[in-house]
Structure formats: structure tokens, C-alpha cells
Amino acid sequence: MAMKKVLLIGAGADSIEHGDELDAAAFQVASVLKEQGWETILIDDNPFSFTLDCPDAIDHACIKSLTVENVVATIKQYHPDAILPTLGGRRAFELIQAVSETGILQADDIELLGVPEATIRQINNPMLLGKTLHNLNVPTKAISKVDNYVDALEMVQRVGYPIIVRSVLPKGAGWRSLVHDQDELKRAVATGLRQSRSGQITVQQSLAGFKEIEIVVLRDGFGTMMQLACVEDIDPIGIHAGDSIAVLPAQTLLDREIQDMRDTAFAITRKLRIVGVNHVQFALDQANGKFYVIKNNPYFDRLTAFAATATGYALQVVCGELYAGKTLRDIHLDHGYYKHAAVTEPVMDHVAVRMPVWPFAELPDADRQLGTRKKSTGTMIGVGRSLTEAMFKAISDFPRIEQDSRLAKQDQLSDDELVQLLIHPHAGRLFMLLAALRRGYTDDELTELTKIDAYYFACLRQMQTIEDALKGHPGDTELLVKAKYCGMSDESIAKIWQWPTTKVVAMRDEHVIHRTFKELEPSAGEFDQHTNVFYSTYEMEDEANPSPSPTAVVVGTGPLRLGNGTSCDYFVANTLRELRDHGYQTVIINDNPSSVTLAPMLARKRYLEPLQSENIRAVLDVEHPEVVLIPASRHELIDQLGPIAKNIQIAEIPEDQRPTSLTVGEPLDSFNALFDGQLIYPLGITADLQSTDDLSYQPTAQRFPARLTPHDFALLEKQGGQAISEQKAPGLYQVVFVHRFDGTFKQLLVQHMPLPEIAFLSKVLKLNLPGITVRMALGRLDGDALNEALVPKGETKMAVYRAVFPFKSLHLVHEKPTINRVLGGQMQFLSDDDFE
Known part of the structure; x- marks a missing residue:
């Protein structure tokens, strides 16, 4: 039997609607399909996509804009047997419907995996879907x-x-x-x-004010179904689910409510003949127990990523097996899981909280009021034994400056202003709710104003009670134990006690108040299975053991924020892959449930922890690694861990360090090269394109290679090489020149190559620049090996990169597209005619 070919439809640039979770799903699903003997083809134009560059997952990477014409051309080039649209979100569904209307799917007898074409049409047309649900007697608005x-x-x-x-x-x-x-x-x-x-x-x-419940189910091709998760959003209908704090498992539902919604989700999934994942959203009127189906997403999204991470269920891996034709009963997950893990519904002995992350520090003029349109850019996860612990951990990675600023502003609000903000919520409303509790509002009053269940105010009140107790008793050992068990960070306790954080750490060490780690697995300890996913708490038994030597611990970059987009995750994922291929036991610490770096193919062990020094120190105490890699943007971690990480090599993962003021009225050209400490290895020259807004040149849009005369190219290469040779440390560097209108050049600065350019050039040159950098740092590349590694794998074509910004989604009209506001990116290869 000939190998089957499958075309995967990518998600395109990261946006307000989606981040890294779709690339993470694509990587894992494609890896499984390839293991099952499928030939994989991916079409996408996201320069930050790790999957596009990964030969472990993709046989043919097609970097093209996601248009009907390009998909049809790709079909004609590769002749796939099947197309998988569930990895590209809603946009992929709309694209595949348009492709189908060309007739090529029928003419070439191409199968759609995961969802039939009729289901795609219903998802794209709410009226058609409404008729189907009506025929099922499913209550809808x-x-x-x-x-x-x-x-x-x-x-x-x-x-x-x-x-x-x-x-x-x-x-x-x-x-x-x-x-x-x-x-x-x-x-x-x-x-x-x-x-x-x-x-x-x-x-x-509108069902505004009702409770929002989200159920994730799985179905195989023979109709076997199971529920993966029942997630409860703290905020009611009227606030986009992606902007709400989400809790798993659901905390306030009756069993019959859960069962009725579960049965309805099963009925919808069966009727739509979905194979794989289906995410159904409900509005529940708890006054009478009546519920409505408000949305159905038969594709991967941010909620499915959270559900998989929080339960420990290998959702993406299982879906890959289902797409390959297996049934849930036939799937045997890799070592660590028991025999029927894939068909056993997950249960939890812990609580997970998903916290939204906002872009308003970079966009202070944006409207912060929450509504039905999503405004958050990323999410953080907190996992603990209780809701209080999970909540404290979920907010501990918020920048302290941001928390202090919010609290200071809330203290200045009048009671009338506070009430208006409770009724018409704004981003970061958790801090507003805590402020209301401090002013004496009762749980019932707050439930009436916010439509949030009173149960959650009891949790918030417990958080406040702990903080109040600490304020009155600095240095109290029993209160310290209680605060740590409830998830409070050392930094928060130190702030309340007005102590240096180091003093709190010393007190914990003195009284042996140390973390233990629990393995997060989907049977809650019922079966002997091991996911190698851990979270910390303060109990007696520790379930984490050191990894075999050599071990490398990598600190993730956390939730998606404006600036680098997911180019950070691109670099970290490539770093993990390179370390793994060189024999290291890879360990990742991250609190972004959507991150591709949490894929089990990349990291042997995964710790779902806040990216704070105390949490990282606890992991190092368990793992005893030889190498620790930390993002340069987390410079405080490097400073704090340096003195205690003896005999551990600490290396920085590069971060975008280009100053925001680097916007000039004359063209900018950048010489890019790798420096091994002695020799310069040129990687070409990029040119910044002119902004259509203010006619300035800035690195949010670039062309490679720059259009220069041979003389100018040689001049920049010589001057750039000289500037880089004066640097102290090896690495990827960039020398930026102003190309004056009189034809001369002025050197502007030398810097580490920003991560977006690393991702872009890696795809243009067909080189794994992050991997080469890691190998060089490990001493695995001498001069000859570097020369060989830096030979482009195929023809180098002209290409353009353009950053994507959230302005349109946030209804911002006159915002300037600067590098600290980048959300995603698009790229395309060009012909000579495109430059004319």
C-alpha cells in the first residue's frame, strides 16, 4: 500500500484570536501522522511556526499565504489523499469551504480528516448549524x-x-x-x-449574565466518545470566554447539570460526524437549570490546549492517531501510560486555573472594557491542590510593577466608580474584585453586581484573609506555612512583611518549608502511569526524581505578550529539540498552556510552574542539571539564580533587544552573522521596508536580501564583520546601518539578532539557526562543522517578512506599528518581478 499524503492547513499569523496553541497542536498531530506512515505537507505563512521548520513532523513545508489559489496550487503539486483543517482554527474552515467550491476536492477524490465537508459548512454558517441543533432538540438562543x-x-x-x-x-x-x-x-x-x-x-x-461552561469531547470514527474536560468560566456570558478566568474541573455545577450538558455535547458531536476533538460552549441559567448551546468548535483552540495541559491527557497525540484511522480502544500511548489510557476519561486530584494576559501595557489608549470581543493575547496556568493555591500561582507571574500600579489606582476610586467597574468589567478585573472585598462588599452584593458565582468570592476572600493575617504578624512561621500551602509567592509575602525576598527564602530554608512535586496524570493516581508533567505544592510526598545525566533545564518565555510574538517559543522549541538530539534529558519550566515547548516530543519532563526564581530553584534542586537556559528578558532570574546554581552552566536565550526608538526616515540595512568567538560567518543582509503610516523605516517589515550593489554589499559585510569581531561573546549578531540618501552608510548599532529575524532567516536560508547556536554553545561545532552547518539546504529565495499587530481587533486606528507591539508575523517568497 502506497504511503498516504495529508495536507495540513496552518493557522497563519498569531493574532488576538489564536496564539501558539495551533502550532503546538500541528507539531504533535503531524509528528504522530508521520510515525503512522503518512507523508505530511503543511501550508502556512507564519515565520514563527516551529512546525514548518521541523523535519520530525513535516516532510514538505509550503511557506505560502493562506489563500484559495495557493491551497489549490499545493494540491496540484503534491496530490494529497487527505486534507486536515482542524489545526488552523476557524480561518482554515472558511478556507477549505472556498477550496471545496472550486471542485478540486471532488475531482481529486480528496478526503477531509476530522470533519466532513457538510459539517464545515454548518460551522461557517450559524443558521445552518442552528437548524441542525433544532432538529436534535438542542436548546439554542x-x-x-x-x-x-x-x-x-x-x-x-x-x-x-x-x-x-x-x-x-x-x-x-x-x-x-x-x-x-x-x-x-x-x-x-x-x-x-x-x-x-x-x-x-x-x-x-443575548444570554448575558448566564454562567459559561465549556466541554471538550473526543470521538473516533466508530462513534466511541468520551469527555475530556468540563471547564467553568468565572466570568458570565457577555465577556468573551478567552478573557475570562477559567477553572478546571468545574466548581459550582450540580452533577445532573454536568451530565445533561455532556449528553448534549455527545449528541452534537455524533450528529456532525466529528472525529477528534470538539469544543462545545454552553450558557447555563442556574436559576432554573436550563442551558443553551452557544458555540461549537470542532478544531483545536486555546481552551482545548488548556484542557489537555491541565488534565495531563495526551489530546493532540490521540487526535493524531484518530486522524490516522485508529479507534480510541486501539490507541496505545507511548511508555508511561497504562493500556487503555486513551479511552479512559480523565479525572483530577488537583485544580487548574487559566488566567488571561492583556496587551494594555504596550497599548495604553486601548479600551479595556470587556465584552463579547476578545482582547487578551495570552494565558497563564496555575495548578494546585486547591482553587486558592491555583489562583495564587496563576497571578504570581504578573509583573509586580503592574500589580502594584493596579492596586494603587483602585485605592483612588470612589465607591460609585468601583461599582461601575464591577458592573462594566475591565481587563484585570480580578484585582477589582479583591479591592471590592477589601472595602467590605458582601459575597451576595458582588454576585448581584458581577453575576459571578458567590463560591468564587469565598475563594477570593480566603486569599484576602491570608494576606491580612500576614500583615499583622511578620515572621510568623505558622502563617508562612499556611501562605505557602495556599500558593503565595515568596515575593508577595516579602512585600507584605516589608522584608527582602531573600529573608523570606532564608526563613523557609531554616524551617524546612520546601516544595514537593506532584505528577499531573489523567487518572488521579488510580492507575500506575507517568506523564512526566509536574506541579508543586507543600505536602509530604514528593513524586519527582532527578533525570538521568546529562540534564538540561530550559525556562520558557511564558504567555504570549506583545513584542516578539511566538518567535520566543520558536527559539526555545528548537533549543529543546537540539538538546534532545545531543543526548540531553530535556526539562522545560513554563506556565503557558498553549506553548509548543510543552510538547512531549521535545521535553522529557515538564513543570507547570510560575516563572519565578523560587519555583525554578525548586526544580533545579530536584533535577541537578548541567545546563540551564533562561530567556534574556528574565534577567532578574539570571541574577537571582547565579549565586545558588553552583556547578551549573547558565546560558541566555536571546531576546529582542532592539530599542524602540530605532525608527528613522532613511532606509536601514542590517548585516547578519554568526560569531563563534573568533570567526565571522555571514548570513546575509536584510533591509527594513518603509512604513505606509509615517514613511519611516523600521524592522516590523523586512526584505531579504537587501537590494544593494556588489560594492555596497561588500562594504557592509566588511564593516559589519569588523564590528561583530569586537564583541565579547559568541552568538548571532546584527549590525544595523543607516543607508543615507546620498548613497553612504552610517553604522547605527551592534546587537544580538532579534528573535523575529532569527525565525525569518531560518526559514529563508533553510537553516536551523537556534540549533546551530546551541550546538556552538555546547562545543559541538568546530570551524569546519560550522561551515558545513551554515550551508543553506536548497536554493535561497527572496522573501519578505511583515509583522502583524492587534490594532484592528482592538479597534485602534492611529496606533504606530512599533516592534514592542508586534503580535505575529507573515512571510512570503517573491520572484524578481515582485520587486519591480
């Missing part, structure tokens, strides 16, 4: 598709305000608006019709 204001008003008169207006087939990011009166309706209808490619909008009944 009222919805109508209209193309004018009069019909929209008629719908509102039937269901009443508030209502939600959405664009059908939106031109850009999905557009929607929560409407409370007739004036808002007029504006929403006009905007929605402009945003729609079909000139239509949907008018939907």
Missing part, C-alpha cells in the same frame, strides 16, 4: 440572518434587548457587538454589514 436594519429591528422586537450582532463571513477578524438599545443597534447593523463579505449579519438573542 434565537438567531436570525438579515441584510438590513428593518429586519434586524423586527428580530429585536421579538426577543428583546440585549442582542448580539455579528458579521457573516467577516472580511477580517470576527466582528460582533453587544447591543442594548436602538441607537446602538443602528450603529452595529451598519458596521456589521460593512464588515461582512456576504453583506449579511446575524442578530442573536
Whole structure:
């Protein structure tokens, strides 16, 4: 039997709608398909995609814009037997529907994996999906598709305000608006019709204030189904689920409520003939127990990544096996799991909390009010024995300056202002809720104002009670033990006691108040299985043992924030892969549940911990590594760990260090090279493209190679090489020149090559630059080996990189596209004609 070929549709540039979770899913699913004998093809244009560069997962990487024309051309080039659209989010579903309408899928007899074509059409059209759910007797909110204001008003008169207006087939990011009166309706209808490619909008009944529940289920091709997770969002309907604090397992539901929603999710998944993952969202009216289905996503997303990470269930691996044709009963996961782990529903003896991360430090003028449109860029996970512990751990990685700033502003609010912010929530509302508790609001009052279940205010009140007790008793050992068991960080305790953090650490050491690690696995200890995923708590039994030597511990870069996008994860993932291939036992510490660095193929052990020095120190005490790699942006970790990490080599993972003021009115050219401490290995010259906003040149858009005369190219190579040779440490470097209008050049600065450029050049040159850097640092490359490693694997083509910003999603019009606001990136290869 000939090897089957599968075309994977990528997700494109990172955006407000998705981050690293889709690339992480693509890497794991593709790796499994390849192991099962499939030939894998991936089309994507994300320069920060790790999967595109990884031969372990992808046989043919097609770096092309995600358009119908390019997908059709790729099909004609590779003739795949199947296409997998569930790794590219909603955009991939819309793209595949358009590709199908060309007739090529039928003509070439191409199968769709995961979802039938009819299901894709229903997911893309809420009206069609609504009819299917109606035929199943599934309760749904009222919805109508209209193309004018009069019909929209008629719908509102039937269901009443508030209502939600959405664009059908939106031109850009999905557009929607929560409407409370007739004036808002007029504006929403006009905007929605402009945003729609079909000139239509949907008018939907709003269920604002109801509890939001998210259920993840799995189904195989023979109809066997299982529930992976039942997640409860703390914030009610009316706030986008991605902007809410999510808790797993659900804390406040009755068993019959869980079972009824579970049965409904199963019925929908069965009817839509989904194979693999399905994420169903519900609105629950706890006053009467009635629920509504509000959304169905039969593809990977941020919630499925959180569910898999929090339960320890190998979701992406299992889905890869299902796509390859196996059943849940047939799947035998790799060593560590018991025989029927894939078909056994996960249970938990711990609590996980997902905390959103906001972009407003870089975008202070953006509207922070939360609504139905997503505004967060990333997420952090906190895992503990209790909800309180998980909550403390989830917020401990917030920058201390940001926390202090928020608390200071809240103290200045009047009671009326505070009430308005409770009713109309803003980003970071957790701190607002804690402020309200400090002012004496009761749980019932806050539940009435926020529609948040009173149970969660009991948890927040416990957090506040611990902090208040600490304030009155500096140095109390019993309170320190209690605070640590509840998840408080040393830094937070030190701030309350007005002590140096080192003094709290010394007190813990003196009284032997140390972390123990628990293995996070999906049977809650019922079966003898080992996921090698750990979280810390303060109990007696420690389940983590040292890894065999040699061991390398890598500190992740945490949640997706504006700046580098996921180019940080790209570098770290390549670092893990290189260390693994050179015989190291790889250990990752990260609190971003969406990160590709948490893939089991890359890291032998994974610690879900805040990226704080005390947590990292505890991992080092267990693992005794030879090497520790830390992102340069976490310079405080390097300073704090240096004195205690004896006999451990500490190395920095490079970070984007280009100053934000590097925006000039004349062209910029950058000489890029690798320096081994003695010799310079040129990697070419990039040119910054001109911004269309203010006609300045900046590194948010680049071309490779720069268009220079042979004389100018030789000049920059010579001057750039001289500047790099004066650097003290080996590494990837970049020398930036101003290309003056009179034809001369002025050297502007020498810097470590920023991570976005590393990712871009790696794909253009077909070189694993992060891996080469790691090998050089490990002493595994001499001069001859470096020369061989830096030979491009194939023809080097002209290419363009453009950064992607969140301005449109956040309704920002006049914001400047600077490097500290980058969210994602796109790239494409060009012909000579494209430069004319």
C-alpha cells in the first residue's frame, strides 16, 4: 500500500484570536501522522511556526499565504489523499469551504480528516448549524440572518434587548457587538454589514449574565466518545470566554447539570460526524437549570490546549492517531501510560486555573472594557491542590510593577466608580474584585453586581484573609506555612512583611518549608502511569526524581505578550529539540498552556510552574542539571539564580533587544552573522521596508536580501564583520546601518539578532539557526562543522517578512506599528518581478 499524503492547513499569523496553541497542536498531530506512515505537507505563512521548520513532523513545508489559489496550487503539486483543517482554527474552515467550491476536492477524490465537508459548512454558517441543533432538540438562543436594519429591528422586537450582532463571513477578524438599545443597534447593523463579505449579519438573542461552561469531547470514527474536560468560566456570558478566568474541573455545577450538558455535547458531536476533538460552549441559567448551546468548535483552540495541559491527557497525540484511522480502544500511548489510557476519561486530584494576559501595557489608549470581543493575547496556568493555591500561582507571574500600579489606582476610586467597574468589567478585573472585598462588599452584593458565582468570592476572600493575617504578624512561621500551602509567592509575602525576598527564602530554608512535586496524570493516581508533567505544592510526598545525566533545564518565555510574538517559543522549541538530539534529558519550566515547548516530543519532563526564581530553584534542586537556559528578558532570574546554581552552566536565550526608538526616515540595512568567538560567518543582509503610516523605516517589515550593489554589499559585510569581531561573546549578531540618501552608510548599532529575524532567516536560508547556536554553545561545532552547518539546504529565495499587530481587533486606528507591539508575523517568497 502506497504511503498516504495529508495536507495540513496552518493557522497563519498569531493574532488576538489564536496564539501558539495551533502550532503546538500541528507539531504533535503531524509528528504522530508521520510515525503512522503518512507523508505530511503543511501550508502556512507564519515565520514563527516551529512546525514548518521541523523535519520530525513535516516532510514538505509550503511557506505560502493562506489563500484559495495557493491551497489549490499545493494540491496540484503534491496530490494529497487527505486534507486536515482542524489545526488552523476557524480561518482554515472558511478556507477549505472556498477550496471545496472550486471542485478540486471532488475531482481529486480528496478526503477531509476530522470533519466532513457538510459539517464545515454548518460551522461557517450559524443558521445552518442552528437548524441542525433544532432538529436534535438542542436548546439554542434565537438567531436570525438579515441584510438590513428593518429586519434586524423586527428580530429585536421579538426577543428583546440585549442582542448580539455579528458579521457573516467577516472580511477580517470576527466582528460582533453587544447591543442594548436602538441607537446602538443602528450603529452595529451598519458596521456589521460593512464588515461582512456576504453583506449579511446575524442578530442573536443575548444570554448575558448566564454562567459559561465549556466541554471538550473526543470521538473516533466508530462513534466511541468520551469527555475530556468540563471547564467553568468565572466570568458570565457577555465577556468573551478567552478573557475570562477559567477553572478546571468545574466548581459550582450540580452533577445532573454536568451530565445533561455532556449528553448534549455527545449528541452534537455524533450528529456532525466529528472525529477528534470538539469544543462545545454552553450558557447555563442556574436559576432554573436550563442551558443553551452557544458555540461549537470542532478544531483545536486555546481552551482545548488548556484542557489537555491541565488534565495531563495526551489530546493532540490521540487526535493524531484518530486522524490516522485508529479507534480510541486501539490507541496505545507511548511508555508511561497504562493500556487503555486513551479511552479512559480523565479525572483530577488537583485544580487548574487559566488566567488571561492583556496587551494594555504596550497599548495604553486601548479600551479595556470587556465584552463579547476578545482582547487578551495570552494565558497563564496555575495548578494546585486547591482553587486558592491555583489562583495564587496563576497571578504570581504578573509583573509586580503592574500589580502594584493596579492596586494603587483602585485605592483612588470612589465607591460609585468601583461599582461601575464591577458592573462594566475591565481587563484585570480580578484585582477589582479583591479591592471590592477589601472595602467590605458582601459575597451576595458582588454576585448581584458581577453575576459571578458567590463560591468564587469565598475563594477570593480566603486569599484576602491570608494576606491580612500576614500583615499583622511578620515572621510568623505558622502563617508562612499556611501562605505557602495556599500558593503565595515568596515575593508577595516579602512585600507584605516589608522584608527582602531573600529573608523570606532564608526563613523557609531554616524551617524546612520546601516544595514537593506532584505528577499531573489523567487518572488521579488510580492507575500506575507517568506523564512526566509536574506541579508543586507543600505536602509530604514528593513524586519527582532527578533525570538521568546529562540534564538540561530550559525556562520558557511564558504567555504570549506583545513584542516578539511566538518567535520566543520558536527559539526555545528548537533549543529543546537540539538538546534532545545531543543526548540531553530535556526539562522545560513554563506556565503557558498553549506553548509548543510543552510538547512531549521535545521535553522529557515538564513543570507547570510560575516563572519565578523560587519555583525554578525548586526544580533545579530536584533535577541537578548541567545546563540551564533562561530567556534574556528574565534577567532578574539570571541574577537571582547565579549565586545558588553552583556547578551549573547558565546560558541566555536571546531576546529582542532592539530599542524602540530605532525608527528613522532613511532606509536601514542590517548585516547578519554568526560569531563563534573568533570567526565571522555571514548570513546575509536584510533591509527594513518603509512604513505606509509615517514613511519611516523600521524592522516590523523586512526584505531579504537587501537590494544593494556588489560594492555596497561588500562594504557592509566588511564593516559589519569588523564590528561583530569586537564583541565579547559568541552568538548571532546584527549590525544595523543607516543607508543615507546620498548613497553612504552610517553604522547605527551592534546587537544580538532579534528573535523575529532569527525565525525569518531560518526559514529563508533553510537553516536551523537556534540549533546551530546551541550546538556552538555546547562545543559541538568546530570551524569546519560550522561551515558545513551554515550551508543553506536548497536554493535561497527572496522573501519578505511583515509583522502583524492587534490594532484592528482592538479597534485602534492611529496606533504606530512599533516592534514592542508586534503580535505575529507573515512571510512570503517573491520572484524578481515582485520587486519591480
